[in-house]
Amino acid sequence: MKKSYDMMLALAKIGELGTMTLDTSEILKQVVTITADIMKVDVCSIYLYDSSSYTLVLESTVGLKDNAVGNVRITPGEGITGRAAKQGRIVAARDVTLDKRNKYIPITGEEPFHSILSVPLKFQNDTIGVINVQTKKPRTFQKNERQLLKTIAHQVSGLLRNARLYESVLASNKELEEAHERLIESEKMAALGRLSATLSHELRNPLAGLKGASQLLSRKMDSNDERKQYVNLILEEVERLGNIAEDLIHFAKPGALQYDFIDANKIIEDLLLLFSEDLSKNGIVVRKRLSKLPLIKADRDKFKQVLVNIILNSIDAMPDGGELLISSSVRLSEGTDTEVATFQFKDSGKGIPDDVLSHVFEPFYTTKPEGVGLGLAVCKTIIEQHNGSISIQSYKKSNESSGTLISFEIPINKKIMKN
Ligand SMILES: Nc1ncnc2c1ncn2[C@@H]1O[C@H](COP(=O)(O)OP(=O)(O)OP(=O)(O)O)[C@@H](O)[C@H]1O
Numbered sequence: 001m002k003k004s005y006d007m008m009l010a011l012a013k014i015g016e017l018g019t020m021t022l023d024t025s026e027i028l029k030q031v032v033t034i035t036a037d038i039m040k041v042d043v044c045s046i047y048l049y050d051s052s053s054y055t056l057v058l059e060s061t062v063g064l065k066d067n068a069v070g071n072v073r074i075t076p077g078e079g080i081t082g083r084a085a086k087q088g089r090i091v092a093a094r095d096v097t098l099d100k101r102n103k104y105i106p107i108t109g110e111e112p113f114h115s116i117l118s119v120p121l122k123f124q125n126d127t128i129g130v131i132n133v134q135t136k137k138p139r140t141f142q143k144n145e146r147q148l149l150k151t152i153a154h155q156v157s158g159l160l161r162n163a164r165l166y167e168s169v170l171a172s173n174k175e176l177e178e179a180h181e182r183l184i185e186s187e188k189m190a191a192l193g194r195l196s197a198t199l200s201h202e203l204r205n206p207l208a209g210l211k212g213a214s215q216l217l218s219r220k221m222d223s224n225d226e227r228k229q230y231v232n233l234i235l236e237e238v239e240r241l242g243n244i245a246e247d248l249i250h251f252a253k254p255g256a257l258q259y260d261f262i263d264a265n266k267i268i269e270d271l272l273l274l275f276s277e278d279l280s281k282n283g284i285v286v287r288k289r290l291s292k293l294p295l296i297k298a299d300r301d302k303f304k305q306v307l308v309n310i311i312l313n314s315i316d317a318m319p320d321g322g323e324l325l326i327s328s329s330v331r332l333s334e335g336t337d338t339e340v341a342t343f344q345f346k347d348s349g350k351g352i353p354d355d356v357l358s359h360v361f362e363p364f365y366t367t368k369p370e371g372v373g374l375g376l377a378v379c380k381t382i383i384e385q386h387n388g389s390i391s392i393q394s395y396k397k398s399n400e401s402s403g404t405l406i407s408f409e410i411p412i413n414k415k416i417m418k419n
């Protein structure tokens, strides 16, 4: 009487697990502990079928070494456990070492376990694993013991099914949340775009007026008039604001591309000449590895703007000097016969921390006190308009030196020669 009461209690405890946790490994751990206790066996283990390796993997155990979990794998059909899984029915042996039908598979090499009772875990008609019990001494498992392990197996299958359902609900929830975030993000970008368009438009005319007026003032002043330096300061700042307004326009309303066939290497060389003073003043040495490129179909001014924004960032990143390596090359885009031109700008500057890296292409994201945060956002818009792509990574050559690598590529779209 006492015994059947204990069994009922054990089954009730296992049944309750589903209301207490949905953590699969916790459920299995509890099940093997309760089962080993109630059945007075030396080992209780649960194996689950892993469809990627076609094997049963030991997921939880009492009685076997802890490090066996996740490492012991049994092929369905192999040994008693494997046979229970393959045939989808209970298999028992009083003494496996004497059982001629089954190859005995020692599991950890430490035991002589003699008896075993294996019961498949099933979802409808599919076997998803096996629960088995083992004892050191030979033992014949009685009918009521077989029935008990079968009932436990049934309960475990239900618990596992619920836990997996719950996991899949969690996964779909997460997907939904991510889709929602992406939606908000694109709405935000659209709103930002509209705002930038209006703002830049409103800024353009007054800035042009300010510029004209201060140029006029400056011209009217004697070169030794000390007020002239103030007017020039106004001019400089107006110029800076004008550039920001231009960036805003680029970002907000990219505008149609003015296609041309450009010699990209020549543009790079010309720009470097333009920046040569800035670069040398900052102690930056430029190295070039420019491969011969065909003419590329692109918007000359916008292409220049991309290079300018990247070079300016590198100059900012190397206040104490360093090296800027610029390379260009051609490659075939994967799986197609489209040629793309690749450009890389690698500086030995301060590099970019991981938490900054994921934001650098966002408009108005900046870490600089004087920055606007449009440089890379504009680069990205322009490159994407050219059906290309741009990426950035921060690298560490050794412990003390770091740097940033910006790569972008655009399809070449060769000029078709007409004769
Ligand atoms: N070569 C680089 N080395 C280190 N950090 C960089 C580099 N390029 C970009 N960054 C980081 O990315 C941020 C965004 O760059 P982005 O060019 O978009 O804006 P910005 O340079 O801050 O402002 P601006 O609009 O004036 O260009 C920078 O503030 C900086 O933190």
Ligand SMILES: [Mg+2]
Pocket (backbone or CB within 6 Å): 309, 312, 313, 374, 375, 376
């Ligand atoms: Mg910048």
